[in-house]
Amino acid sequence: MSMWLIIGIVAIALLGIIAGKSKKPRHQHTPIHAKAILTKREQQFFQVLQNVLPRAYIFPQVSFSAILNTKGFYTRSQFNRKIADFVLCDHQLKIVAIIELDDSSHKGREQQDAARDAMLNEAGYPVFRYAQIPNAGQLQKDLHQYFK
Numbered sequence: 001m002s003m004w005l006i007i008g009i010v011a012i013a014l015l016g017i018i019a020g021k022s023k024k025p026r027h028q029h030t031p032i033h034a035k036a037i038l039t040k041r042e043q044q045f046f047q048v049l050q051n052v053l054p055r056a057y058i059f060p061q062v063s064f065s066a067i068l069n070t071k072g073f074y075t076r077s078q079f080n081r082k083i084a085d086f087v088l089c090d091h092q093l094k095i096v097a098i099i100e101l102d103d104s105s106h107k108g109r110e111q112q113d114a115a116r117d118a119m120l121n122e123a124g125y126p127v128f129r130y131a132q133i134p135n136a137g138q139l140q141k142d143l144h145q146y147f148k
Contacts, residue, residue, distance in 0.1 A: 037060060037061055038060055038061070041101070041103065041133070042060065042085065042101060044133060045086075045101050045133045046058065046060060046086070048133060048134075048135075048136065048139065049086065049088075049099070049139070051136065052136045052139045052140060052143075053088065053139070053143065053147055055090075055091060055147055056088050056089065056090070056096075056146075056147055057088070057089040057090075057091075057093060058086055058087075058088055058089075059086070059087040059088075059089065060085065060086050060087075061083055061084075061085065062083065062084045062086075062087040063082070063083055063084075064079040064080065064081075064082040064083065064084060064119070064120075065079065065080050067084065067087060067095060067098075067120075067123070067125070068119065068120070068123050078115075078119065079116075079119050082116060084098050084100070084120070085098075085099060085100050085101050086098070086099040086100075086101070088143070088146065090146065090147065095125055096126075096146040096147070097125065097126050097127070097128060097143060097146055098120050098125050098126070098127045098128070099127075099128045099129075099130070100113070100116075100117075100127060100128070100129045100130070101130055101133070102129060102130065102131050113129065117129065128142050128143070
């Protein structure tokens with residue numbers, strides 16, 4: 001009986017070794033590819049922003065960690081991987097507004113978007129959220145107070 005037990009243990013061990021070798025390493029390098037910083041739609045909106053706000057500095061795709069700070073790890077973990085679509089700054093590089101350009105992927109994510117906006121508002125940043133690219137008149141109406 002002990003012979004069968006030893007054979008069984010050896011067989012299981014061999015199967016484990018074989019299965020372990022057939023798996024791909026967890027930390028295997030995969031190819032890295034270039035990616036456009038903005039989608040075509042975001043590029044169109046960027047051009048509109050530049051035309052409407054020629055005195056503004058417009059920074060696209062800004063990490064929340066670059067514009068928000070906190071001492072608590074839990075709170076930081078709530079925003080450390082989030083990105084603002086467009087950060088608008090005045091001539092002194094003071095952030096004056098955040099613009100989010102939503103697409104169809106935001107449908108059903110209203111609560112998450114509201115939580116993102118709340119974090120930015122808590123830091124003192126006004127957030128403007130658009131489902132469509134706004135026209136020049138709408139942008140001037142919404143943002144004129146920041147760029148007089």
